[in-house]
Amino acid sequence: MTQRGPSGLLGAYDSGGFFCEVFGGPQHPATHTTTVRERLDGLSLAELRRRAQAAERELYNLGVTFTVYTSREQIDRILPFDVIPRVLSAAEWDTIERGVIQRVTALNRFIEDVYHEQKILREGIVPADLVLGNANYRPQMRGLKVPFGNYVNICGVDIVRGGDGRFCVLEDNARTPSGVSYVVENRHLTQRAFPDLMRNIGVRSVSNYGQRLIGKLTELASGIGADPCVVLLSPGVYNSAYFEHVFLAREMGVPLVEGRDLIVRDDRVFMKTTRGLQRVNVVYRRIDDDFLDPEAFNPTSMLGVRGLMRAYRLGNVVLANAVGTGISDDKAVYAYVPRIIRYYLDEEAILPNVETHICREAEGLAYTLANLEELVVKPVGESGGYGILIGPHASRKALAEFRHKLRADPGNYISQPVVQLSVCPTVTRSGIEPRHVDLRPFAVTGRSTWVLPGGLTRVALRKGSLIVNSSQGGGSKDTWVLE
Amino acid sequence: MNNLLARHAESIFWLARQVERANSTARILDVNETFSRNARGEHDWESVLRLYGDESNFRATGRKPTADAVLHFYILDDHNPNSVLSNVRMARENARALRPLISTEMWVQLNGFHSRLTRLRRPDLKVENLNRLCSYIKESCQTHSGITAETLYRDESWYFHQLGRAIERADQTTRLVDVKYQVLLPQPSDVGSPIDEAQWNTVLRSAAGFHAFRRVNPQSMSPSKVVEFLVFDRRFPRSVAASVLVANEHLGELRLKYGHTARRAASGLLRKLAASLAEDTATDLIARGLHEGLDEIQAELGGVTDALGREFFLLAETDEGAPSAGERPA
Numbered sequence: 001m002t003q004r005g006p007s008g009l010l011g012a013y014d015s016g017g018f019f020c021e022v023f024g025g026p027q028h029p030a031t032h033t034t035t036v037r038e039r040l041d042g043l044s045l046a047e048l049r050r051r052a053q054a055a056e057r058e059l060y061n062l063g064v065t066f067t068v069y070t071s072r073e074q075i076d077r078i079l080p081f082d083v084i085p086r087v088l089s090a091a092e093w094d095t096i097e098r099g100v101i102q103r104v105t106a107l108n109r110f111i112e113d114v115y116h117e118q119k120i121l122r123e124g125i126v127p128a129d130l131v132l133g134n135a136n137y138r139p140q141m142r143g144l145k146v147p148f149g150n151y152v153n154i155c156g157v158d159i160v161r162g163g164d165g166r167f168c169v170l171e172d173n174a175r176t177p178s179g180v181s182y183v184v185e186n187r188h189l190t191q192r193a194f195p196d197l198m199r200n201i202g203v204r205s206v207s208n209y210g211q212r213l214i215g216k217l218t219e220l221a222s223g224i225g226a227d228p229c230v231v232l233l234s235p236g237v238y239n240s241a242y243f244e245h246v247f248l249a250r251e252m253g254v255p256l257v258e259g260r261d262l263i264v265r266d267d268r269v270f271m272k273t274t275r276g277l278q279r280v281n282v283v284y285r286r287i288d289d290d291f292l293d294p295e296a297f298n299p300t301s302m303l304g305v306r307g308l309m310r311a312y313r314l315g316n317v318v319l320a321n322a323v324g325t326g327i328s329d330d331k332a333v334y335a336y337v338p339r340i341i342r343y344y345l346d347e348e349a350i351l352p353n354v355e356t357h358i359c360r361e362a363e364g365l366a367y368t369l370a371n372l373e374e375l376v377v378k379p380v381g382e383s384g385g386y387g388i389l390i391g392p393h394a395s396r397k398a399l400a401e402f403r404h405k406l407r408a409d410p411g412n413y414i415s416q417p418v419v420q421l422s423v424c425p426t427v428t429r430s431g432i433e434p435r436h437v438d439l440r441p442f443a444v445t446g447r448s449t450w451v452l453p454g455g456l457t458r459v460a461l462r463k464g465s466l467i468v469n470s471s472q473g474g475g476s477k478d479t480w481v482l483e
Numbered sequence: 484m485n486n487l488l489a490r491h492a493e494s495i496f497w498l499a500r501q502v503e504r505a506n507s508t509a510r511i512l513d514v515n516e517t518f519s520r521n522a523r524g525e526h527d528w529e530s531v532l533r534l535y536g537d538e539s540n541f542r543a544t545g546r547k548p549t550a551d552a553v554l555h556f557y558i559l560d561d562h563n564p565n566s567v568l569s570n571v572r573m574a575r576e577n578a579r580a581l582r583p584l585i586s587t588e589m590w591v592q593l594n595g596f597h598s599r600l601t602r603l604r605r606p607d608l609k610v611e612n613l614n615r616l617c618s619y620i621k622e623s624c625q626t627h628s629g630i631t632a633e634t635l636y637r638d639e640s641w642y643f644h645q646l647g648r649a650i651e652r653a654d655q656t657t658r659l660v661d662v663k664y665q666v667l668l669p670q671p672s673d674v675g676s677p678i679d680e681a682q683w684n685t686v687l688r689s690a691a692g693f694h695a696f697r698r699v700n701p702q703s704m705s706p707s708k709v710v711e712f713l714v715f716d717r718r719f720p721r722s723v724a725a726s727v728l729v730a731n732e733h734l735g736e737l738r739l740k741y742g743h744t745a746r747r748a749a750s751g752l753l754r755k756l757a758a759s760l761a762e763d764t765a766t767d768l769i770a771r772g773l774h775e776g777l778d779e780i781q782a783e784l785g786g787v788t789d790a791l792g793r794e795f796f797l798l799a800e801t802d803e804g805a806p807s808a809g810e811r812p813a
Contacts, residue, residue: 061591063582229485237579249583255485256583273486274639274795275742 008041009048010425015434018163019422021086025165032089032482039197040084045431052083052427055193064185066240066470079182080475082426085190085197086437086457093204093453093481096159096167099351100441101449102341104155107174107328108445109344111151114327115141125343126336130360134333136175136326138289140296144313147220148447151322154213154284155443156180156456159351161422168352170419170438172337174329175321176286179456179476180442181247184209186478202483204453209442210251212450213284217252219446220318221282228281230254231271233262235287235303245286259287264307269317282318283308289323331380331414332358354419360411368415369406372399375415377406390466392418421466424477426459436460438468439479454479487639491584493796494577495640499631499647501574502593505567506624507655511662512557513617514689516550516610528553534662535565554608558616559600567620571597586634589627596623642737646730646791653726654784657777659690660713664773683709690721710773711765723780724760730787731757749790756783 015023022037024030056078059065065076088096113120114131121128131137156177158170187206191198214230221228234245236258249256261271262280270277285292291301296309311317327333335356338349357364357375368375372391379387389402406413423434441455457477458468468474515531528548532538537556540563546552560566564573575597578590599619607616628648635641663686683704687693696712696719714723731753738744760780768776 061595062587063579063590063594237576242579246579246582255488257488258490261488261490271486272489274489274492275486278486 009043009045010037010041010432013425013432013434015423018420018434018436019161019165020434021088021161021422021424021437022084023425025163028165030087030089033087035201036085036087036197036480040425045427048083048427051193052081055083055189056081058189058192059185062185063243064181065243067238067242068240069238079470080461081186081189082435082459082461082475082477083190083193084425084427084432085478085480086424086439087480087482088454090482092167095350096439096441097451097453099167099169099349100155100157100443100451102345102347102350103157103169103172103337104152104443104445104449106337106341106344107155107172107325108150108152110340111322111325111328112146112149113344115324116143120340120343125339126333130330130332130336131327134327134330136289136324136330138324138326140309140313141322141324145315146322147223147318150220150445150447151325152328153216153220153320153322153445155445156440157351157443159439159441159455160354160419161439163420165422166352167439168354168419169337169349170354171331172329172334173440174325175288177440177442178241178244178286179440179458180209180452181244182476183442183452183454183456183479184247184251186476190478201480204481204483206452206454209452210248210253212452213248213444214252214254216444216446216450217282217284217318217320220320223315229271229279230282230284231257231262231280233257233259233283233285233287233305235259235291239286241286248284254284259301259303259305262305262308264305264311267307267311267314267316269305269308269311280317282320284320289326292319292323331378332360332411335414354416357415359406359413359415364415365406365410368413369403372403372406372415374417376418377402377413377415379412380414386471388467390418418466421460421468424457424459426461426477428461428463433463435463436466436468437477453481484638487643489796491581491640492643493792494580495584496643496647496791496796498574498577498581499644500651501570501577502624502627503648503651504565504655505570505574506621507652507659508557508565508567508570509617509620509624510689511655511659512554513614514659514662514685516613530662531557534658537563537565550610551605551608554610554613555605558608559603559605568600571600581640584636584640586630586636588630588634592623592626592630596627639737639741642733642741643795645733646737649726649730649733650784650787652721653723653730654781656690656713656721656723656726657780659686660710661774661777662686679706680704686713690719692719692721695719707765707769710769714768714777715760715763715765724757727753727757727760743795746794749787749794752783752787752790756780756787 019025022030022033059078059081060076065078068075068077110120120126121131152174154177156173156179158173159167160170161167184206217230218228230252231254232245232249234242234256236242239245245256255271257271263270263272263277265277269280269283271280287303290298291303293304293306293308294301295306312319312323334353335358338353341347341349357367359365359368368377375391377389389398391399421436421438424437425432426435437457437459439455439457442452444450457479458474459477460466460468460473461475462473465473511531511534515528528550531553532541532548541548541556544556556563556566558567561568561572563569575593578585578593582590631644635644663682683706684693687696687709690713692712696709699712700708712719712722716722717725717728719725734750734753738746738750
């Protein structure tokens with residue numbers, strides 16, 4: 001028996017005053033989700049749970065997992081999957097897509113400038129020491145040309161939506177962003193588990209990501225030859241994102257190699273095959289700069305390839321992403337991105353930043369210290385949600401301790417107001433409840449930029465939590481972009 | 484299309500071997516369980532330990548060689564690299580490294596097999612449940628072979644899978660024949676006795692060869708006939724000779740199709756082994772000493788594996804030739 005209307009599955013749902021991805025906000029009720037809401041309403045909670053469990057078991061069997069290592073054993077975990085999709089209208093997506101393309105374009109222009117003329121630094125738009133003194137600045141990249149001047153070939157832009165329903169950018173991921181495999185796997189899962197929910201709704205496809213990616217990577221090697229050899233370089237099975245590396249290699253149909261499979265001879269890169277050495281032209285590397293080449297960077301790295309940077313500098317191999325892109329997604333540089341966009345493109349940011357206070361500046365530090373209980377404070381060098389202080393949720397003791405840390409090393413921190421992240425109806429133990437979400441669209445750039453429609457919606461599964469990272473109790477949702 | 488990574492060639496070769504080894508271990512345990520019930524009340528589980536040369540490894544567990552202890556050692560002990568669990572775990576790890584090559588269905592089946600084994604507890608290993616458990620293990624290994632046959636793209640990697648399985652099977656069948664001799668040889672007077680026949684009967688059944696053997700030899704069940712069947716009969720898929728022939732054929736095709744004709748060592752050894760198996764007979768082998776003869780075959784198969792490693796898996800590290808030679812593969 002199915003129940004409909006206010007007594008249906010979503011009947012008791014209350015978004016708690018937050019902007020809701022399915023219901024909209026008080027000023028902007030979402031009209032594009034009517035069909036989805038009606039169909040969800042027709043399902044019972046028990047039925048939804050049954051299908052959700054089956055879906056999660058399938059993820060485990062398929063090995064769509066990340067591996068956690070303890071001293072005793074290895075545990076395969078799935079990224080928890082919530083079956084209620086997050087639905088974006090065509091108009092919403094248009095804004096995001098244009099905003100992401102604009103941002104990636106500006107970041108690429110910025111990196112090219114920094115490694116060549118440094119005009120933006122000389123003109124004082126971005127403080128030179130912030131960039132040149134950054135741990136991710138790579139002097140080895142000075143004067144090196146990369147294909148089409150595009151350094152960030154794969155970019156993940158973390159976007160959140162505030163109480164007013166406006167999208168803004170929380171963070172850029174311009175080094176080796178991960179998560180795209182979940183976008184595709186989540187969609188395949190929804191298609192299998194909820195064909196009735198998707199029927200006759202035009203949802204833009206995400207399953208051609210691999211083809212698009214290999215197309216763009218091949219584009220980067222257009223100077224090299226007709227049929228370039230592209231490989232995906234992974235740290236190996238022990239890396240927590242190994243499943244994604246497998247996924248991408250398979251979707252592209254390219255060899256998944258580790259550092260030990262590659263060798264540099266005469267400043268050219270080869271892979272070791274049963275038939276001897278085979279020339280490699282493009283490396284989509286999922287290894288950080290630091291570990292890429294023990295000769296050029298961290299000398300103790302066992303993951304990289306000795307001599308890779310020499311081959312790279314001579315133009316004998318293309319690396320994607322380019323080396324040294326970490327200067328553009330630094331949390332301190334982030335604050336300057338709207339100015340970077342204005343400087344290179346003479347445009348206003350389509351997707352604004354979250355208001356950011358830079359603690360290395362006296363004004364920013366003073367403001368942060370005075371309003372600590374209202375702010376989110378982030379260390380600039382960390383990722384994965386570690387080391388973050390969320391003022392309104394912190395104890396008095398934690399606030400006092402953080403004040404010490406801030407004063408001791410202000411340059412290490414930025415602060416932002418708490419963004420009231422939008423919510424999405426989510427299956428919880430106590431029924432359908434709102435949980436906070438963000439969105440990471442993926443942009444792929446060769447000659448030009450293409451954005452995968454949708455992206456990874458991460459959901460903070462703990463009630464009230466704003467932290468969506470998988471390492472901190474986050475899950476994910478399928479993200480629908482309507483035609 | 485890209486060449487096969489040397490590392491992947493090695494991984495898929497061993498993946499196949501590990502699954503086949505788990506398969507054979509289950510068969511040998513199943514057989515031995517029957518022996519220990521029948522042999523004059525003596526429960527000799529040490530013969531299995533001798534068979535794999537595991538006496539000292541087992542002693543290190545500090546347990547007496549009871550049925551429970553030996554079964555645990557060979558099925559669930561993750562410190563024993565020869566246990567079914569260890570083999571399936573390694574096979575799954577290889578499969579994980581090979582995921583870009585193998586089919587999703589191959590991965591899902593191995594993943595599920597491994598996960599079920601990790602959920603087994605001591606009561607599942609009790610002698611009264613053993614036959615059922617061994618059947619499950621055998622079926623899972625055969626399912627792997629079936630899914631591989633139906634889904635794995637037949638390029639170089641498929642050849643290395645087939646090679647690994649055939650070489651391991653040849654090796655394991657020598658051990659299966661040997662287990663019988665380990666148990667019985669001390670009492671030559673028993674040869675031809677009802678117990679003797681019952682045990683050969685069981686060996687044949689464990690290799691899934693009983694009925695085929697009966698068709699070939701409706702009149703007798705002599706030890707030399709059984710040895711003839713399990714070691715030399717080319718039509719029996721689990722026999723040593725048939726497995727060596729399969730390995731030989733696949734290596735031959737692999738060398739021809741993928742431009743490896745210059746690599747002669749492993750195929751030379753395999754061809755030699757195939758030829759000597761074709762000339763030999765069970766009677767001669769038993770006369771020379773069955774156990775020693777089987778040991779020799781095992782050593783020769785080991786030599787083939789070493790040669791494959793040198794010629795295909797470690798190739799790139801030892802190949803100091805000009806890169807240009809491999810740059811434009813045929």
